[in-house]
Amino acid sequence: MAHESNYHPTSRFGKWMDERLPVARLVHGSFVDFPTPRNLNYLWTFGGILSFCLAAQILTGLVLAMHYQPSGAEAFNSVEHIRRDVNYGYMIRNFHAVGASMFFIAVYIHIFRGLYYGSYKAPREVLWILGVLIFLVMMATAFMGYALPWGQMSFWGVTVITNLFSSLDGIIPGLGTAIVEWLWGGYSVSGTTLNRFFSLHYLLPFVIAGLVILHIWALHVAGQNNPTGLDIRTKADSVPMFPHAVAKDAVGLFAFLLLFAWFAFVMPDYLGHADNYIEANPLVTPPHIVPEWYFLPFYAILRAIPSKLGGVIAMFSAIAILVFVPWLDTSRVRSSKYRPIYKWFFWLFAFSCLALGYLGAMPAEGVYVFWARVFTFYYFAHFLLVMPIVGLIETPHRLPRSIAESVLGSGGAATPVTAAAAPEKR
Amino acid sequence: MSFDLAYLEADVASHADDEPTRRDFLVIAGNAFAAVGAAATLWPFVAQMNPDASTQALASTEIDLAPVQEGQAITAMWRGKPVFIRNRTKEEIAKAEEVKGDQVPDNSARNDLLPEETPADDINRVKEGKANWLVLVGICTHLGCIPKGQSMGDEKGEYGGWFCPCHGSHYDTSGRIRKGPAPRNLEVPPYAFISDTKIKIG
Numbered sequence: 001m002a003h004e005s006n007y008h009p010t011s012r013f014g015k016w017m018d019e020r021l022p023v024a025r026l027v028h029g030s031f032v033d034f035p036t037p038r039n040l041n042y043l044w045t046f047g048g049i050l051s052f053c054l055a056a057q058i059l060t061g062l063v064l065a066m067h068y069q070p071s072g073a074e075a076f077n078s079v080e081h082i083r084r085d086v087n088y089g090y091m092i093r094n095f096h097a098v099g100a101s102m103f104f105i106a107v108y109i110h111i112f113r114g115l116y117y118g119s120y121k122a123p124r125e126v127l128w129i130l131g132v133l134i135f136l137v138m139m140a141t142a143f144m145g146y147a148l149p150w151g152q153m154s155f156w157g158v159t160v161i162t163n164l165f166s167s168l169d170g171i172i173p174g175l176g177t178a179i180v181e182w183l184w185g186g187y188s189v190s191g192t193t194l195n196r197f198f199s200l201h202y203l204l205p206f207v208i209a210g211l212v213i214l215h216i217w218a219l220h221v222a223g224q225n226n227p228t229g230l231d232i233r234t235k236a237d238s239v240p241m242f243p244h245a246v247a248k249d250a251v252g253l254f255a256f257l258l259l260f261a262w263f264a265f266v267m268p269d270y271l272g273h274a275d276n277y278i279e280a281n282p283l284v285t286p287p288h289i290v291p292e293w294y295f296l297p298f299y300a301i302l303r304a305i306p307s308k309l310g311g312v313i314a315m316f317s318a319i320a321i322l323v324f325v326p327w328l329d330t331s332r333v334r335s336s337k338y339r340p341i342y343k344w345f346f347w348l349f350a351f352s353c354l355a356l357g358y359l360g361a362m363p364a365e366g367v368y369v370f371w372a373r374v375f376t377f378y379y380f381a382h383f384l385l386v387m388p389i390v391g392l393i394e395t396p397h398r399l400p401r402s403i404a405e406s407v408l409g410s411g412g413a414a415t416p417v418t419a420a421a422a423p424e425k426r
Numbered sequence: 427m428s429f430d431l432a433y434l435e436a437d438v439a440s441h442a443d444d445e446p447t448r449r450d451f452l453v454i455a456g457n458a459f460a461a462v463g464a465a466a467t468l469w470p471f472v473a474q475m476n477p478d479a480s481t482q483a484l485a486s487t488e489i490d491l492a493p494v495q496e497g498q499a500i501t502a503m504w505r506g507k508p509v510f511i512r513n514r515t516k517e518e519i520a521k522a523e524e525v526k527g528d529q530v531p532d533n534s535a536r537n538d539l540l541p542e543e544t545p546a547d548d549i550n551r552v553k554e555g556k557a558n559w560l561v562l563v564g565i566c567t568h569l570g571c572i573p574k575g576q577s578m579g580d581e582k583g584e585y586g587g588w589f590c591p592c593h594g595s596h597y598d599t600s601g602r603i604r605k606g607p608a609p610r611n612l613e614v615p616p617y618a619f620i621s622d623t624k625i626k627i628g
Contacts, residue, residue: 156571160592163570170609173542182472186481187505188565196475283501283508285571287591303593308568308609364593 005029030220035238036245037226039407043117044224044245045252046110052253053103054212058205060096068148070198072191075150076279094268100142101271102260104294107135115325116346118334119225125326127218132322134211139295139319141204144197146292151276156289158197159189164302167309188282228406229334230399237403288363296360297353301379303364304372314376321383328383330391338397342390349382481505486628488620491559499576501564504627508564508572509615510588511625514599519557521586522548522600530602530611537614548600551614561625562601563615566590568608573597588612 007028009015018025067086069078082089111131114120120128143161147154162183168176185192223232232238239245263270271293275286291299298315305311321328336343352375359375362368400406489502489511499512514522527533527546534542535550544550552560566573568590574580575588575597583589584605585598595606602611617627 160569160571163568166570181477182475184477185475186477188507190481190506192478192481282506283503283572285573285590285592289571289592303607306607308607311607 003029003033003035006033030216031246032240032242034220034241035223035232036241037224037232037237037403038239038244039226039228039403040224040245040248041227042248042252043109043113044226045249046106046113047219048249049106049253049256050103050110051212053099053106054205054208057096057099057103058209060092060099061202061205063092064096065202068198070148070195072150072194072280075148075191075194079149091264094264097272098260098264098268100145101263101292101294102256103138104142106256107138108294111135111322112350114225115349116336117225117227118229118329118331118336120326121229121329121334122326123222124218124225127215127222128326129323130211130215130218132319134208134215135322136319137204137208137211141201141208142292142294144201144204147194147197148201149276150194150280152278152280152284152286153273153276153289155189155280155282156285157291158193160289161291162189162193164312164315167312170309190282225334226403227335227337228400228403229338230403230406233402234404290361293357293361296358297356297379298360300356300360300372301376303360304369304376314380318379321380325383325387328387330388331394331396332391333396333399338399339390339394340397341394342386345382345386345390348378349386352378352382486626488624488626490624492623496558501576502627504563504615509627510560510562510564510576510601510612512560512562512576514558514560518586518599519548522598523557525598525600525602530598530604532603532609532611534611535614536611538616539614546600546602546611551600551602551611553619556619559625560599560601561614561617561627562612564588564612566592566595566608567603567610567612568593568595568606573612 005025005028007018007025009018009024014024017023064082067078067082067089069075079093082093084090086092114128114131143157147158162180165179165183166176168179170176181187183193184190185196230237273290273292290296298318301318302311302315305314331339331342333339336346355375356372356379359368359372364372485505487502487504489500489509491511491513494500494511494513496513497515499510502509502511512518525548527535527550530546533546535544535546536542537544537550540550548557564572564576569592571590571592573583573588573590573595575582581589581591583596585596587597587599587601587604589596590606590608593607595608596604597608597612598604600611601614603609615627617625620626
């Protein structure tokens with residue numbers, strides 16, 4: 001959000017540097033003096049939490065890569081070696097494995113926050129699309145990372161998911177097989193596949209980091225959305241990011257870290273699968289292959305469609321459709337807080353996603369398939385029918401006149417200076 | 427500077443009467459060469475991902491069938507994939523022959539040595555005079571799991587062949603898909619009998 005810089009270097013070095021490479025000015029303008037809406041709630045702390053998650057995954061991953069052997073013969077043993085022999089290896093490995101799950105918990109909350117408060121609406125479309133791209137690369141990174149311990153679930157998860165591309169044989173015979181063999185570097189999943197997945201798993205987090213920089217840049221051009229969905233218009237609507245938003249982010253982050261630590265130290269394997277402690281065996285398929293929990297809703301959609309190619313198309317569409325959300329939602333009001341009808345559909349959608357997650361973990365038979373189809377239908381109907389239609393027919397509640405009014409009551413906007421100077425009196 | 431201006435004017439003038447100039451030709455030809463060069467440089471980086479020479483060298487394997495009794499099955503490895511070899515019983519053969527290709531969902535023999543449009547009759551999925559030997563790539567055509575049905579105690583599915591536990595595909599005693607999400611019959615790999623009891627796959 002464009003605002004006048006009030007960075008004034010005091011030291012001689014600061015002044016000297018400011019005329020040559022004004023990094024401090026950039027940081028000051030973007031993260032210290034940056035105007036944040038004064039009504040942000042704790043759901044807005046997840047951007048900071050996600051930045052922490054990315055940094056933590058890169059740091060712990062860097063350490064694990066120093067001890068891990070990316071070969072079919074050694075991978076499984078080297079992970080056990082990390083857990084048993086390497087100093088603090090068990091801990092760093094748990095941080096990394098649990099960290100992946102925590103990353104997805106945070107990203108799902110972040111996405112649903114954006115959906116509820118209409119954070120994708122103009123002028124934040126590019127910001128939103130960058131977020132969808134980050135989500136996509138995150139999923140690719142997590143998928144390849146899950147292959148690395150080279151247990152039974154690693155191996156068969158890779159087999160099942162890479163085989164999705166063989167469905168392209170249904171369009172051009174031979175194309176799918178050629179792509180799958182190209183991905184594998186052989187005629188089946190092997191150590192060769194593991195080795196390239198390791199290389200890409202190391203690369204993609206840096207791609208994510210680059211996308212995150214663009215995401216934050218786009219955020220700082222448009223300015224943050226907030227629970228009212230209104231724009232910042234007067235000085236009374238905002239507070240400087242430091243210390244207000246930074247302090248709130250810190251509280252949110254530490255609460256999140258409590259949960260993180262609980263999983264990492266008390267039940268590190270709770271979110272994983274026991275079969276992954278059996279070394280990969282290309283001759284035996286585990287009786288029930290399930291992906292990691294964060295992929296389950298998409299896995300349920302894949303299995304709900306009774307055709308191989310159709311299932312694959314539906315699964316990828318479930319993510320791709322997010323790109324079009326800014327144009328599918330026809331409402332003039334951003335925040336669902338003021339949308340009496342859409343609000344209920346939002347919660348129905350959230351329930352559908354949870355239900356699909358549950359169904360993805362169940363065997364694909366009987367009543368589970370039926371419900372997976374029902375919720376898959378609603379998943380797409382929410383975007384393609386509910387978003388365009390409800391936006392047109394709904395009468396939103398009256399919006400507050402400004403962010404300040406929503407916080408301070410109708411008298412607040414008239415006395416912006418004192419209110420901003422003493423926010424603790426709110 | 428004056429030289430540059432003269433050049434520019436000449437350029438503008440030539441565009442005015444839409445005559446391609448020598449410069450247009452050079453720009454297009456130059457860019458085209460650069461594009462071809464870029465693609466040629468990119469290709470090795472794409473192709474290095476394909477199966478390498480050592481992987482392709484393992485492309486054939488010989489298996490002795492003498493110890494496999496009627497009703498038994500063995501699993502061999504070929505190109506890193508499991509190959510199911512079953513010595514079928516009389517009833518299993520009869521059941522497989524009774525159901526013709528046009529009665530199953532995928533009416534293609536899926537025999538690598540026969541054209542794709544060959545009907546999925548049992549006779550097209552075995553060698554002539556060796557109807558008891560059924561040789562299949564043991565990978566479910568849905569998403570690549572290994573179907574059950576090789577060991578004695580395994581569930582063999584509703585049609586007595588193989589059953590894939592991942593997403594519930596049932597294969598019959600000819601390895602043809604009969605029920606479930608798999609789109610194709612189990613593949614018959616290219617193989618030949620090199621003696622009465624020995625086969626070479628690949």
